[in-house]
Amino acid sequence: MMETPLPDLEAILLVGGRGTRLRPLTLDTPKPLLPTAGVPFLSHQLARARAFGVRRIVFATSYRAEMFSEAFGNGEAFGLELEYMTEEEPLGTGGAIRNAAKALTCGPDDPVLVLNGDILSGHDIGDQIATHVARGAALTLHLTEVDDPSRFGCVPTDDDGRVTAFLEKTPNPVTNRINAGCYVFTRSVIDTIPEGQVVSVERETFPGLIEDGALVLGYADASYWLDVGTPAAFVQGSRDLVLGRLVSPALPGPTGDFLALPGAMISPEAKVSGGSVIGARAIVESGAQVGGSVLGDDCIVHSGAVVVDSVVGIGARVDCGAVLRDVVVGDGAVVGPGNELLAGSRVWPGVVLPESAIRFSSDI
Numbered sequence: 001m002m003e004t005p006l007p008d009l010e011a012i013l014l015v016g017g018r019g020t021r022l023r024p025l026t027l028d029t030p031k032p033l034l035p036t037a038g039v040p041f042l043s044h045q046l047a048r049a050r051a052f053g054v055r056r057i058v059f060a061t062s063y064r065a066e067m068f069s070e071a072f073g074n075g076e077a078f079g080l081e082l083e084y085m086t087e088e089e090p091l092g093t094g095g096a097i098r099n100a101a102k103a104l105t106c107g108p109d110d111p112v113l114v115l116n117g118d119i120l121s122g123h124d125i126g127d128q129i130a131t132h133v134a135r136g137a138a139l140t141l142h143l144t145e146v147d148d149p150s151r152f153g154c155v156p157t158d159d160d161g162r163v164t165a166f167l168e169k170t171p172n173p174v175t176n177r178i179n180a181g182c183y184v185f186t187r188s189v190i191d192t193i194p195e196g197q198v199v200s201v202e203r204e205t206f207p208g209l210i211e212d213g214a215l216v217l218g219y220a221d222a223s224y225w226l227d228v229g230t231p232a233a234f235v236q237g238s239r240d241l242v243l244g245r246l247v248s249p250a251l252p253g254p255t256g257d258f259l260a261l262p263g264a265m266i267s268p269e270a271k272v273s274g275g276s277v278i279g280a281r282a283i284v285e286s287g288a289q290v291g292g293s294v295l296g297d298d299c300i301v302h303s304g305a306v307v308v309d310s311v312v313g314i315g316a317r318v319d320c321g322a323v324l325r326d327v328v329v330g331d332g333a334v335v336g337p338g339n340e341l342l343a344g345s346r347v348w349p350g351v352v353l354p355e356s357a358i359r360f361s362s363d364i
């Protein structure tokens, strides 16, 4: 029996931001390309979009635009058709959507999926699109609940799911429901965004549509959701994928306590757990502990070092007895023996921290 053919859906992926909160990881690599659970972050979003019937995706790029086409090419490997539309100067989320829409092929009444490029979400994209189409909405926003809505777009709705206001990063949120960064637009609505100008969908387009009386729907659910915009969230996302808390068709191995990439060498006397990723050819020596962390390719964690909830960059080195919790070590950096870094520390790429001269009384 033939499967029901899926609609030939088109999507726009917003990937032009600079990812400043993730520095130093994003000094050379855009946030959506950071290795996450063993593959570039976007691989997880692309694979999910594909699974829901998306066939063609237009990347709205700006910062380090060329790196996206180098990573994903024409999309064949994903069973997708990929196009790249680049803004010379970033046009904001709305300007980017308008610019990318030039490469869409669908008609004015068709639904177009728009995705923020830094989200991991387990929601049913197909059902969101079906709801949008069934109710004849102009725009349907995926909504989720978070503890601190002031860092997001706060989105109140009425009893019918109609969005009544859009309050971007307000200090006085009226609900914990926020914009989860996955939209279904009716194509003709995108064409009303002014062309070639800096426009924010969150601050201009969405409030404008609501004010004009257009049908803007909220699609609320309680599935897995994470914005990986900070180092702590980035590490959490990688960990959750490895542990299987969010299923991704792009995970390059079985789910489990950790994911070791090809050539990784983990001593049987090391303790590696909590959804850690050990990069290709990376070395974890005996007595080292790695928990819930992302170790880049070719890095070394020497014996007795402790790495928890942290990122260790490509080719970086963590020497004997060093302790890292919630720390980012840039590519090629060295954390010398015995250093215990404060949570939140960021070691810039290539920096060498010498051996710690401080001794703890318990070690003397």
Ligand code: GDD
Residues within 6 Å of the ligand: 014, 015, 016, 017, 018, 060, 061, 062, 087, 090, 091, 092, 093, 096, 115, 116, 117, 118, 119, 151, 152, 153, 154, 168, 178, 179, 180, 181, 202, 227, 229
């Ligand atoms: N092409 C392009 N051009 N992309 C851009 C631009 C631009 O000028 N500015 C931002 N983007 C992309 C980013 O790369 C990212 O994928 C997405 O747009 C959202 O930008 P963020 O910088 O991550 O925004 P945010 O996390 O502070 O807030 C947004 O996401 C929240 C959910 O995670 C907003 O949409 C909030 O309303 C929402 O709650």
Ligand code: MG
Residues within 6 Å of the ligand: 116, 118, 227, 228, 229
């Ligand atoms: Mg974000």
